[in-house]
Amino acid sequence: MPAPPQFIKYVDDNANGFIQRLAKAVQIPSVSGDASYRKHVFEMATFLEGELQAVGAQVKRVPLGKQVLDGQEIDLPPALLASIGNDPKKKTILCYGHYDVQPALKSDGWDTEPFQLVVNEKTGQLIGRGSTDDKGPVLGWINILEAHKKLGLELPVNLKFCFEGMEESGSEGLDDLIKSEVGKGKFFDGVEAICISDNYWLNTRTPCLTYGLRGISYYNVTIRGPAKDLHSGAFGRTVHEPMTDLIHIMSRLVTPQGKILIPGVEDLVAPLVTGEKERYDALDYSIQDVEAAVGAPIALSDDKATVLMGRMREPSLSLHGIEGAFSAAGAKTVIPAKVSGKFSIRLVPNQTPDNIDPLVISYIQSEFKKLGSKNTLIIENLHGGKPWMADPTHWNYVAATKATEAIYNKKPDLTREGGSIPVTLTFAESLGVNVLLLPMGRGDDGAHSFNEKLDRSNYIEGTKLLGTYLYEVGSI
Amino acid sequence: MPAPPQFIKYVDDNANGFIQRLAKAVQIPSVSGDASYRKHVFEMATFLEGELQAVGAQVKRVPLGKQVLDGQEIDLPPALLASIGNDPKKKTILCYGHYDVQPALKSDGWDTEPFQLVVNEKTGQLIGRGSTDDKGPVLGWINILEAHKKLGLELPVNLKFCFEGMEESGSEGLDDLIKSEVGKGKFFDGVEAICISDNYWLNTRTPCLTYGLRGISYYNVTIRGPAKDLHSGAFGRTVHEPMTDLIHIMSRLVTPQGKILIPGVEDLVAPLVTGEKERYDALDYSIQDVEAAVGAPIALSDDKATVLMGRMREPSLSLHGIEGAFSAAGAKTVIPAKVSGKFSIRLVPNQTPDNIDPLVISYIQSEFKKLGSKNTLIIENLHGGKPWMADPTHWNYVAATKATEAIYNKKPDLTREGGSIPVTLTFAESLGVNVLLLPMGRGDDGAHSFNEKLDRSNYIEGTKLLGTYLYEVGSI
Ligand SMILES: [Zn+2]
Numbered sequence: 035m036p037a038p039p040q041f042i043k044y045v046d047d048n049a050n051g052f053i054q055r056l057a058k059a060v061q062i063p064s065v066s067g068d069a070s071y072r073k074h075v076f077e078m079a080t081f082l083e084g085e086l087q088a089v090g091a092q093v094k095r096v097p098l099g100k101q102v103l104d105g106q107e108i109d110l111p112p113a114l115l116a117s118i119g120n121d122p123k124k125k126t127i128l129c130y131g132h133y134d135v136q137p138a139l140k141s142d143g144w145d146t147e148p149f150q151l152v153v154n155e156k157t158g159q160l161i162g163r164g165s166t167d168d169k170g171p172v173l174g175w176i177n178i179l180e181a182h183k184k185l186g187l188e189l190p191v192n193l194k195f196c197f198e199g200m201e202e203s204g205s206e207g208l209d210d211l212i213k214s215e216v217g218k219g220k221f222f223d224g225v226e227a228i229c230i231s232d233n234y235w236l237n238t239r240t241p242c243l244t245y246g247l248r249g250i251s252y253y254n255v256t257i258r259g260p261a262k263d264l265h266s267g268a269f270g271r272t273v274h275e276p277m278t279d280l281i282h283i284m285s286r287l288v289t290p291q292g293k294i295l296i297p298g299v300e301d302l303v304a305p306l307v308t309g310e311k312e313r314y315d316a317l318d319y320s321i322q323d324v325e326a327a328v329g330a331p332i333a334l335s336d337d338k339a340t341v342l343m344g345r346m347r348e349p350s351l352s353l354h355g356i357e358g359a360f361s362a363a364g365a366k367t368v369i370p371a372k373v374s375g376k377f378s379i380r381l382v383p384n385q386t387p388d389n390i391d392p393l394v395i396s397y398i399q400s401e402f403k404k405l406g407s408k409n410t411l412i413i414e415n416l417h418g419g420k421p422w423m424a425d426p427t428h429w430n431y432v433a434a435t436k437a438t439e440a441i442y443n444k445k446p447d448l449t450r451e452g453g454s455i456p457v458t459l460t461f462a463e464s465l466g467v468n469v470l471l472l473p474m475g476r477g478d479d480g481a482h483s484f485n486e487k488l489d490r491s492n493y494i495e496g497t498k499l500l501g502t503y504l505y506e507v508g509s510i
Numbered sequence: 511m512p513a514p515p516q517f518i519k520y521v522d523d524n525a526n527g528f529i530q531r532l533a534k535a536v537q538i539p540s541v542s543g544d545a546s547y548r549k550h551v552f553e554m555a556t557f558l559e560g561e562l563q564a565v566g567a568q569v570k571r572v573p574l575g576k577q578v579l580d581g582q583e584i585d586l587p588p589a590l591l592a593s594i595g596n597d598p599k600k601k602t603i604l605c606y607g608h609y610d611v612q613p614a615l616k617s618d619g620w621d622t623e624p625f626q627l628v629v630n631e632k633t634g635q636l637i638g639r640g641s642t643d644d645k646g647p648v649l650g651w652i653n654i655l656e657a658h659k660k661l662g663l664e665l666p667v668n669l670k671f672c673f674e675g676m677e678e679s680g681s682e683g684l685d686d687l688i689k690s691e692v693g694k695g696k697f698f699d700g701v702e703a704i705c706i707s708d709n710y711w712l713n714t715r716t717p718c719l720t721y722g723l724r725g726i727s728y729y730n731v732t733i734r735g736p737a738k739d740l741h742s743g744a745f746g747r748t749v750h751e752p753m754t755d756l757i758h759i760m761s762r763l764v765t766p767q768g769k770i771l772i773p774g775v776e777d778l779v780a781p782l783v784t785g786e787k788e789r790y791d792a793l794d795y796s797i798q799d800v801e802a803a804v805g806a807p808i809a810l811s812d813d814k815a816t817v818l819m820g821r822m823r824e825p826s827l828s829l830h831g832i833e834g835a836f837s838a839a840g841a842k843t844v845i846p847a848k849v850s851g852k853f854s855i856r857l858v859p860n861q862t863p864d865n866i867d868p869l870v871i872s873y874i875q876s877e878f879k880k881l882g883s884k885n886t887l888i889i890e891n892l893h894g895g896k897p898w899m900a901d902p903t904h905w906n907y908v909a910a911t912k913a914t915e916a917i918y919n920k921k922p923d924l925t926r927e928g929g930s931i932p933v934t935l936t937f938a939e940s941l942g943v944n945v946l947l948l949p950m951g952r953g954d955d956g957a958h959s960f961n962e963k964l965d966r967s968n969y970i971e972g973t974k975l976l977g978t979y980l981y982e983v984g985s986i
Pocket residue numbers: 132167168201232
C-alpha cells in the first residue's frame with residue numbers, strides 16, 4: 035500500500051521547514067572524534083531528544099559510560115532509544131542512525147562554513163557537515179512523525195529508534211547496549227525488521243537497496259633488525275635490512291591486478307551462482323562512473339560487472355603503508371631498524387577473520403623463511419570484522435522496493451558495498467532479524483570529505499521514501 | 511723522520527691544556543643545520559680564527575654567500591683559509607676539517623649536557639657534541655702549531671688549512687670556493703697532498719688510513735593513481751593501487767642478501783685483483799665487531815672478508831622508505847593516491863651516477879610495464895656523487911703509515927669506507943693531488959649520535975700522529 039496522498043503533500047508543503055530542521059542540526063558541530071567537541075555531541079543528543087519528544091516519541095537517554103580520548107577521560111555520548119506505537123496488530127520496525135559527524139575545518143577545502151547549512155539554489159544542494167551522513171536521514175524519520183502528528187494520521191507500523199553519537203568513532207559502547215537490550219521485555223523485544231539509512235546510491239541517478247557489506251581483517255607485519263637506525267653508507271650490504279625483507283613480503287600478497295596471492299584466501303569466496311553476474315551487468319553503473327569517482331582512468335577492468343564484483347562480492351587486499359621507515363620529503367640515507375607494513379583484506383562470504391587469519395599468518399611466516407634473513411618477524415591482527423549479507427528477497431526488501439518504485443518510478447538497484455558498517459552485523463546477529471540498508475543520499479555526496487552535501491530532492495523525496503516504506507511494510 | 515722528542519713531550523705535558531681548548535670549542539653549539547644556531551657557527555669561526563692567529567697562522571675569512579634555511583635567508587658561515595710557512599724547499603700540505611656540528615639535545619638520549627665537554631676519568635672519554643666530529647681533529651692541528659711556536663721549532667712542511675662551517679649541511683658554498691682558489695697565485699697553488707681527519711678507525715683498537723669512499727645515487731620512484739586518497743572499502747579491487755605497483759617495483763631492486771637486481775649495475779664493479787680478498791682478511795675486524803656495532807646478529811655473511819668487501823668495495827642498495835603512504839601508528843584503511851619510494855645505491859669504482867642512472871631508469875620502466883598497471887610512473891634522481899679512491903702507495907700514505915707505526919707501534923689498517931665525504935672528491939679532482947683520510951677517533955665514537963665522544967688517548971696520541979705525519983712527509 036503506498037503512503038496516503040496527504041502525507042506526500044505534507045512533505046512537499048513543508049520542505050522548507052524540514053530544511054530548517056536540518057540547518058539547526060548541522061549548526062551543532064557534533065564531532066565525536068575530538069574531545070574538545072564532545073559537549074556539542076551532547077548538545078546534539080539533547081536537540082534530537084527534543085525533536086523526537088515534540089513529534090510524540092517516548093525517548094530513553096542511555097548513558098554508555100566513559101572513554102579516554104586525547105589523553106582525558108570523558109563521558110561517551112548517550113544512545114537515544116525511542117519508540118512510538120505499541121499496537122500488537124502492527125509490525126514493529128527498528129530504525130538506526132547516528133547524530134555525530136566527521137571533523138570538518140574550512141581549511142580542509144570547504145567552499146563554505148562546514149557547520150552552517152548552505153542551500154545552493156542553482157544546484158539544489160544542501161551543503162554542510164552531516165547533511166548526508168547522517169543527520170539528513172535521521173531527521174527524515176522525524177519529518178515523517180511530524181507529518182503524521184500534524185495530519186492526525188495513524189502510523190502504519192510500531193517504530194523503535196536507536197540513534198547513537200559515536201558511529202564515526204567506532205560506535206564505542208553501542209554493541210554492549212544492543213546485546214543488553216535483547217530479550218523478553220527489553221527495548222528491542224518485538225522488533226521484526228531493521229532499516230538503516232546511512233549509506234549512498236551507487237551513482238547519482240538510481241536509488242538502491244543494499245544487502246551486503248564486506249568485512250575486514252587488518253594486519254601489521256613488523257620486521258626488526260638492528261638495535262637502532264643505521265647509516266646506509268656505513269652499513270649498506272653489511273647486514274640484513276628490515277625494509278628489504280618487508281618489501282619482499284608485501285610484494286607477495288597481491289598482484290597489481292588485485293588478485294590475492296595468499297593461498298586459500300580466494301578459495302573461501304562463495305562461488306558465483308547462475309545469473310549472479312547478470313545482476314551486476316544490470317546495475318546502473320559504468321566504468322566511467324568509477325573513473326569519475328577516483329579521478330583517473332585506472333579501473334582494473336573494462337568490464338563493468340568485473341569491476342562491480344571486485345568491489346561487492348570479492349575480497350580485496352590493500353597495502354596501506356609502512357610505519358618506521360623514512361616517510362618525509364627529501365632524501366635521507368637511513369636503514370630503518372624496525373618497520374611495520376600495514377595491509378588489510380576486505381572479506382566477503384564465506385570469509386571471516388577467524389578463517390583468514392591462520393592463512394595469512396602461516397603464509398607470511400613461510401615466505402619470510404624463504405628470504406633467508408636473520409631479522410625478526412612479528413605478525414599482528416590489529417582489528418577485524420565479519421562480512422554481512424542479508425536476504426534481499428525478504429519482505430523488508432520487497433517493501434523497500436515497492437516504496438522506491440512509488441517515489442522514484444524506478445526499480446532500485448540491489449547493491450552490496452565494499453566497506454563495513456559494523457553495527458549492521460551486530461543488529462543482524464543480536465536480534466536475528468532482517469536488516470535493510472535504505473540510503474537517502476547519492477554516491478557523490480562526499481560523506482567524509484569537504485563540501486559534504488545532500489541534494490534537496492534526495493532529502494525531500496527520501497523523507498517520502500522512508501515514510502512510504504513504512505506503509506509498504508504495514509500492508510505486507 | 512719521526513717527530514723530535516721535544517714535540518712528543520710537549521704534547522704529553524700540555525694534554526690538559528689541549529682538552530681545555532676542546533672544551534671551549536664544544537661549548538659553542540655550532541649546529542649548521544638549524545637557522546637559530548647560525549650565530550653560534552659564526553662564533554665558532556671567530557674562535558677558530560683567533561686560535562689559528564695565536565699560533566702563528568695567517569687567516570683569510572671567506573664569506574660564502576647566503577642560503578635559505580627554515581624559511582629565512584641567512585648568511586653562510588665563512589670558510590677559514592689559513593697558511594703558515596712558505597719555504598720553497600718544503601712540501602706543502604693542505605689540511606681540511608669542519609667546525610660545525612650535528613644537532614644535539616639532551617632529550618635525544620644524552621647522559622650529559624651535549625654542549626659541555628665532560629671528561630670521564632674512569633673511561634678516559636671526552637664526551638660532547640663535536641668532540642670527535644670534527645672539533646677534536648681540527649684542534650689537533652692547532653695543538654701542533656702551538657707546540658712548535660712554544661718550542662721555537664721549525665715546521666717540517668708548509669701548511670695550508672681549509673676549515674668550513676657547513677659540512678654537516680651539505681658543504682654549501684665550498685665547492686665553488688675550492689674551484690675558484692685553484693690556479694697560479696691562488697690559495698691552493700702549490701699544494702702537493704691533502705690530509706683530511708674527519709673519519710674513524712674501523713674498530714676500537716687499530717688505527718687506519720682510508721683510501722676510498724663509496725659514491726651514491728639517490729632515487730625517488732613515484733607512482734600516481736587516483737586524484738585523491740581512496741577508502742579501501744569503497745575502492746579495494748576496483749582500481750590499480752599505486753602502493754601495490756610501487757611495492758612490486760621496490761621488491762625487484764635488491765635481494766634480502768644484498769645482491770642488486772638491476773641488470774648491469776654489478777657488472778660495472780671493478781673485479782677483485784689477485785690478493786685483494788686477502789687484504790680484507792688481514793684487517794683487524796670481526797663479525798662480532800659488526801654485530802656489536804648494529805646491536806643484533808644480522809651480518810649478511812659469516813665470512814669477515816665478505817662482509818667487509820660488501821661495505822668497502824661493493825655497491826649496496828638500501829630501501830629507505832615511502833613518502834605519501836600511511837606511516838603513522840594505528841590502522842588507517844587508505845588507498846594512497848600518490849606514493850614515492852626512496853632508495854639509493856652506494857657506488858664503487860667503476861660506477862658513477864652517469865653510468866648507473868640509465869640502467870636504473872630503464873630497468874624500472876621495463877618492470878613497471880610488466881605490471882600491466884594503468885597508473886603513472888615517474889623516476890627522479892634526487893642527488894648523486896661519484897666514488898673516490900686514492901693510490902694508497904703514494905708517499906702521502908707512506909708517510910702516514912710510518913707516523914702511525916711511530917705513535918701506535920702498529921701497522922695501520924688500510925680501509926675504504928662505505929659512506930661519502932663529497933669534499934674529498936672535489937679536492938682530489940680540483941687540485942689533482944693525492945688525498946689521505948687520516949682519522950683521529952675510534953669506530954664507536956658515535957659521531958652523529960647521542961653521547962658522542964673522543965677518547966682522551968685518541969685526542970692526545972692523534973695530535974702526535976698528525977704532527978709526526980708532517981715530519982714523515984717532510985723527510986720523504
Ligand atoms: Zn554514517
